[in-house]
Amino acid sequence: MKKLGILVINCMIIFVLTGCWSRIEINDITIVTATAIDKMNDGKIRVSLQVAIPKQLGPVGAGGSVGSNGSTVIISETGESMMDAIRRLQEKLPRRIFFSHNRILIIGEKAAKDGVYQILDYISRVREARMRSFILFSKGEAASILRLTPVIERYSSEAIREQEKTGVGAKIMIKDFFNMLTTEGVSPVAAEVAIRSEEKGRNSSKETAAIVGSAVFHKDKLVGWINDKDTRGVLWIRNEMVKxxxxxxxxxxxxxxxxxxxxxxxxxxxxxxxxxxxxxxxxxxxxxxxxxxxxxxxxxxxxxxxxxxxxxxxxxxxxxxxxxxxxxxxxxxxxxxxxxxxxxxxxxxxxxxxxxxxxxxxxxxxxxxxxxxxxxxxxxxxxxxxxxxx
CATH class of the missing domain: 3.30.300.210 (Nutrient germinant receptor protein C, domain 3)
Structure with a gap:
């Protein structure tokens, strides 16, 4: 009788510990590597996603090549809110949008001037969102940054992420920006990313993304920009000068x-x-x-x-x-x-x-x-x- 009781308990434990009920197969998801958000003239929000093409993400020679933009594709949609734009994007895709591999978030100037709290509020509530993703701002359209083809890395989000990791500018993650928004006595600051032309040959050039300074905020609204030289002073004072x-x-x-x-x-x-x-x-x-x-x-x-x-x-x-x-x-x-x-x-x-x-x-x-x-x-x-x- 005692052995039978132990057997019943073990069977119950086995059923409780089964962990496959909520599994998500990789061939059922759309992997997002970067997100760009812009505010349109009519007040709507445009969300642009840099989506990985799975068959192009293998080693060089097994599909895709270094410097090629064939490993990702940019998809965009507008909506009344972040959630509305994402819903419209999902209608375009045969797979579920998956944010766990999102490396960077870029917000355009117009959206930043109107206030970023609504944007970050949605991101903080998405289950798969990575709060350790880097947040950056651009003077022009944020989506244009994602369309660039990097020189070394496979896609623009990876190139920008590697620049941020080196400490060439303000290395601010989404969680850091949130902390500055909700902490008394400090206003947010984050890196500015811009398009720069790089000479490719005698009569040609190539546009790449570069960290060129910082975006300055009062509460959740963008109020101005600081160039790269002055950003060094900001990093010194904030005890964030690492390189x-x-x-x-x-x-x-x-x-x-x-x-x-x-x-x-x-x-x-x-x-x-x-x-x-x-x-x-x-x-x-x-x-x-x-x-x-x-x-x-x-x-x-x-x-x-x-x-x-x-x-x-x-x-x-x-x-x-x-x-x-x-x-x-x-x-x-x-x-x-x-x-x-x-x-x-x-x-x-x-x-x-x-x-x-x-x-x-x-x-x-x-x-x-x-x-x-x-x-x-x-x-x-x-x-x-x-x-x-x-």
Whole structure:
């Protein structure tokens, strides 16, 4: 009797653990690799999907080729809302739309200026949506970015994703953008992607996608753009500078030339200081760099010369940060650095009672002190330029 009871229990467990009831076969789904969203003149939303063609996604030689756009196809449809546009897209396709492999989300300028909350609200509710996909914005139509044929990667979404992973710009995922939207004292910022012409031959060129700067938001609406140079300052202040170069020019009286170094390690600490209900921000930047190029006549083996070059690099970092601060404070008046959130975390009571409701008015006049400290940790195999003779 005891053995019979154990047998019955085991049978019940087997039935409970069956996991194939909700399976989805790969030949029943349409794999989306990228999504582009634009706002039309009539107010409708156009959703464009970059869809993978399964038979073209094998190894090179087994179907498709590097640089070919034959591995994906772009399909578009408009609707009154995101859900309406997706429903219309589904009517065009024989397979179920599947977002789990969506790598990037690009939103056009017109849609971004009208507010992106409606778009992100739908994406956050889709079961297969990947919140770790990168979010980017374009000045023109977002759909045109997806139609480009990359030089190395198989399709444009993969090329853009790889650029984002290198840290050449603001590396913001959908979940990060959501956090900025819902967090007190910080406004969203994300990378700007644009079409750039690249010379292919003597009389021909090829259009490719490139990360060229950042999109600046106030709440969920786009208010402006920051170029690539000023974006570096934003990344320094936000403690998101993971890769970059610092190039300084040596004055003519010291021989002229340039010295370039690559960032090896960087860290930024933002410290808010309250003085009689007034806020002041101290931005302390620590950076370790390695010299990779020296076309000047300076001998980097000399400690005094090395200190002089470090000072020039500190001034360069400070200038980039000041340019970014000017754009955010005076031109767009939106706190993309998270200074308000820093006040909230350090002085929660003062933030709630004195600054939360008037931070929009306080931020443009906020006093910010940028204190960079750059250390040259390596100078390469040679401390002198090849032109210098003993």
């Amino acid at each position: 970059g170069n610092i190039t300084v020019s040596i004055p003519k009286e010291k021989g002229g030339g340039k010295i370039s170094a690559e960032l090896k390690k960087g860290r930024t600490k933002v410290k808010p200081i309250l003085v009689q209900s007034k806020v002041k921000m101290n931005v302390n930047i620590q950076a370790q760099v390695e010299v990779f190029e020296n076309s000047s006549k300076l001998d980097l083996g000399n400690p005094k010369v090395l200190q002089y070059v470090q000072t020039l690099m500190e001034k360069d970092v400070e200038k980039r940060c000041e340019l970014a601060l000017f754009k955010a404070q005076k031109q767009y008046q939106t706190d993309i650095f998270g200074f308000g959130n820093a006040v909230y975390r350090s002085h929660p009571k003062a933030w709630k009672e004195q600054h939360r409701n008037k931070w929009t008015e306080e931020f443009p006049n906020l006093e910010v002190s940028v204190n960079p400290h750059v250390s040259i940790v390596r100078t390469g195999l040679s401390v002198k330029s090849p032109e210098i003779k003993d």
